[in-house]
Amino acid sequence: MNRRNFLKNTTLAGAGLYVSTMVSPPVMWGVNRIARKGLPAIIGGESIHPGGWPGWPLWKDEYDQKVLDVLRSGSWFRAGVTEEFERKWAEMLGVKRALTIANGTNSLITALLQSGVTAGDEVIVTPYTFVASVQAILNCGAIPVFADIDRETFQIDPVQIEKKVTSRTKAILPVHILGMPADMNRIMSIAKKHKLIVIEDACQSHLAEYNHKKVGTIADAGCFSFQNSKNLPIGEGGAVVSDNEEFMDRCFSYHNQGFPYGTQLGEWGGSFMIGTNVRLSEYQSMVGLVQLPYMEEQANKRWENGKYLMDLIKGIPGITPVKLYPECTKAVFHLFPYRYNKEAFEGMPRDLFIRAMDAEGIPTVSGYTPLHKEPFIKAAFESTLYRKVYSKEQLDYESYMAANQCPENDAICNEESIWMSQSMLLAEKSSMEDIAESISKIQRYAGNIMRKYKKGEI
């Protein structure tokens, strides 16, 4: 019996065991584990998953004609297709309005600026995010203030947020990181108490749900990215969403050179507010539009596979699956995270664990590095704009850094976090078992791997 058939058969047998004895899934899965022998691939064994993974983005032949039609029409500038994409995206989220923007970063900038965030303000943000969340704050001339994360959930910790509120705080920018909802109930009540604006960075969390509400629609506004790797990929693209019509009108004007919402070029008296051009084009919108009918199904598959995989790996020594808040009714795992403790792996460095996973055919990365320590914030503080607006004390980088220590984030980034990409969760359920079995095999043979590593053989 080949390994895959064996796995299928034993999983079936295991399912019976589960139903009849109520043994928890990891234990039942442990029965298979013992039966499956073989060294890890990094030290000469067979790869567990040599067959590859679903690619990304997923293109369907049925999309061809629709995109070609837009290209052949010569109507490439923002018009009906973009409006339809916005309407349908808003409908899917259950929000009044969506406005497409050239990318997620500028969606954040647009939403922050039109919420009134400006030079002199502070915005509280998580350090565990892509740099764009923080760059957006700096682009408004505001100061990012970091609230450390909760290591169990990878999300900004509301307890830390509250500690960072000052008289200069204007907004909170929670990021639903890796496709999992942040702790929105607590964040919204802190915002209410201190009269702060909340802009959700949902750039990684298309269709994730908190209390059955789509993330991005809970606070004052939400921002999405449609960059190539995202769960709704266009290459580049983004959106701001909100129920606040007046705010959305302003966002529209800002994204379109300050021209009033609802007007066409040449129809009115001109530009009435500061604006820029961050419009999306028609063919980009069509690339998004054609994928919408498949979004829900894909999100559900990631959620189901993600939960299954969390269950499979939770019993492996040294592995801690991410904790989701009880209000999370759907996570969409733009990245599937877990925490790695090398002590349970005979001291195996995380990089070596990643190499061992790669050898099994499971592409794995360590994820973010501590972004608040990167030089860009110092560069902003040294800029003419910041020096004109802020006092010397406010721009004292050393005291800023001392006040913005995030030890929980550092631990996750530097030692613990492991990610896999969202498209891997679109594979079959048996592939989730392959992932879990790979981790388990590496853990069981950690001593053998480390001996070879120490001898310089791998």
Ligand SMILES: Cc1ncc(COP(=O)(O)O)c(C=O)c1O
């Ligand atoms: C959390 C987060 N915020 C913002 C962005 C910015 O989006 P974009 O790359 O579309 O500008 C990204 C994209 O990678 C992101 O992951």
